[in-house]
Amino acid sequence: xxxxTEASHGDLLVMxxxxxxxxxxxxxxxxxxxxxxxxxxxxxxxLMGDGVWALLQGQGSGPLGQKGSQSTFEMLEMxxxxxxxxxxxxxxxxxxxxxxxxxxxxxxxxxxLSTVLAGHRQIFNF
Amino acid sequence: MLLHLLNRAPSSxxxxxxxxxxxxxxxxxMLIEDGVFGAVSAQVQHFPGLEGRLFALREDLESRGLAGRxxxxxxxxxxxxxxxxxxxxxxxVSWF
Amino acid sequence: xxxxxxxxxxxxxxxxxxxDPEGFVVDLAAWTPAVAxxxxxxxxxxxxxxxxxxxxxxxxxxxxxxxxxxMRPLVKAVGQALGPDKGRSLHLxxxxxxxxxxxxxxxxxxxxxxxxx
Numbered sequence: 251x252x253x254x255t256e257a258s259h260g261d262l263l264v265m266x267x268x269x270x271x272x273x274x275x276x277x278x279x280x281x282x283x284x285x286x287x288x289x290x291x292x293x294x295x296x297l298m299g300d301g302v303w304a305l306l307q308g309q310g311s312g313p314l315g316q317k318g319s320q321s322t323f324e325m326l327e328m329x330x331x332x333x334x335x336x337x338x339x340x341x342x343x344x345x346x347x348x349x350x351x352x353x354x355x356x357x358x359x360x361x362x363l364s365t366v367l368a369g370h371r372q373i374f375n376f
Numbered sequence: 377m378l379l380h381l382l383n384r385a386p387s388s389x390x391x392x393x394x395x396x397x398x399x400x401x402x403x404x405x406m407l408i409e410d411g412v413f414g415a416v417s418a419q420v421q422h423f424p425g426l427e428g429r430l431f432a433l434r435e436d437l438e439s440r441g442l443a444g445r446x447x448x449x450x451x452x453x454x455x456x457x458x459x460x461x462x463x464x465x466x467x468x469v470s471w472f
Numbered sequence: 473x474x475x476x477x478x479x480x481x482x483x484x485x486x487x488x489x490x491x492d493p494e495g496f497v498v499d500l501a502a503w504t505p506a507v508a509x510x511x512x513x514x515x516x517x518x519x520x521x522x523x524x525x526x527x528x529x530x531x532x533x534x535x536x537x538x539x540x541x542x543m544r545p546l547v548k549a550v551g552q553a554l555g556p557d558k559g560r561s562l563h564l565x566x567x568x569x570x571x572x573x574x575x576x577x578x579x580x581x582x583x584x585x586x587x588x589x
Contacts, residue, residue: 265469267394281586288542299394317538325537328545339397364400367378373469 254362259369260292260333266301266376270319271312276304279376280322287329295326296358296366298337301376302344305336305351323352335366377402379465383472385413386422395471396423404429404465406458407450412436420447433458476583484510496578503581511579519579522558523567529553530580540577540585 264283268275279295286293297304309318326334336355341347348355358366367373380399386392392414395405405426407415414422415432423430427449434454437443446452453461462468478490478498484507490498495511497503508527512519519527533541533549541549543561551559564572573585 267391284542284586288544290544298398299391321536321538325539325541325545328533328537328541328548330544330548337397340394360397363398364403367398367469368400371467373378373467375470375472 254335254356254358254365259371260294261371262286262291262293263296263367263370263373264293264376265296265298265373266304267297267299268376269300270304270309271316275376276301276319279374280319280326282374282376283326283331284322284329287326287331293329293331294333294335294366294370295331296335296337296363297355298340298363300340300344302336302340302346302351305334305353305355306346307350307352320352326353337363377404377465379404379406379462379468381406381408381468381470382411382414383409383470385410386419387413391471392422398469402429404431404461406453406461407432408436408458409433412440412442412446415447415450416442416445417447420449431458431461482507482510482514494578494584496584497581500581500583507581508579517579523579525554525558526550526564526567526572526576527580530576530582534580534582540580540582541573542585543571543573546573546576 264279266276266279270276283293283295304319305323309320311318334353334355335358336348336351338357338359348357378400380395380403382392382395382405384391399405405423412432413419415437430449431451431453432446434443434452437446437452476492476498479493480491481488482491484504487502489502489507492498497507509519529550530540530546532553547559547561547564550564557563568575577583577585
């Protein structure tokens, strides 16, 4: 399924497990990722659990005009944040496939999850 | 080796399933705050295969009246032990 | 952002443009090239063609991503739009001494880059 080895690693792993729109977790996670990258850290994102909803296509802004996160996700590549890991089981459990997502992702199977975590110097869990 | 910290009870949150899927074979799991409800005998089956690396924080067990109900498969650690443990591992990951 | 309060105003072509405490334009829609000229003049800067092409890159970045870029992504965006010779920190530092991302965003009428300290 994938190219995940001990060698694929980085300085910072930002894990996102909370759904978008219901709280500030997503915003905080993305801010942290961007700050890290702005300071020259190599940053990866891992979406699991309800965090995978954050990449769903077709999201709008909130009822009070809260900004969506689509444009921020698209901006990640400008910060050289190119490793966007997604837990495949979390996708499947929600009836999603990678075709439902905004951006190309690296799919991670359950046995590979611990490798992704072990491959980063620091882990932040949102 | 990572030390995962979990502060949710398995009976009220499914986050423990994500923790278990993410843990490496050497990683430890430390139950803290409401996480210690998972250490009682009737709940500990939510954490299979973690013998010798499943911990619960004594202070949180005691404050919830669970000190005598903690399953024998769970290693009870006090705050000092917890601190020592976090110093030994490469890093900790908090789950909530 | 709607919540930002103007703490002072600069008069450009007969209109009062509200600025926040750090000199960023409060109402993004109020920005015109003349505002950029006025802000630059206040600081003793003169905007050349090379400045303007970077300001255009900044505005395009904001239009696409809804965020003002920090330094690294700004360098990358300038490189993509204007070529590798200009997509370098040195070029941007020369044009906008001190903090290119911050100064550039201010002159381009964007909010302060959130992830730029």
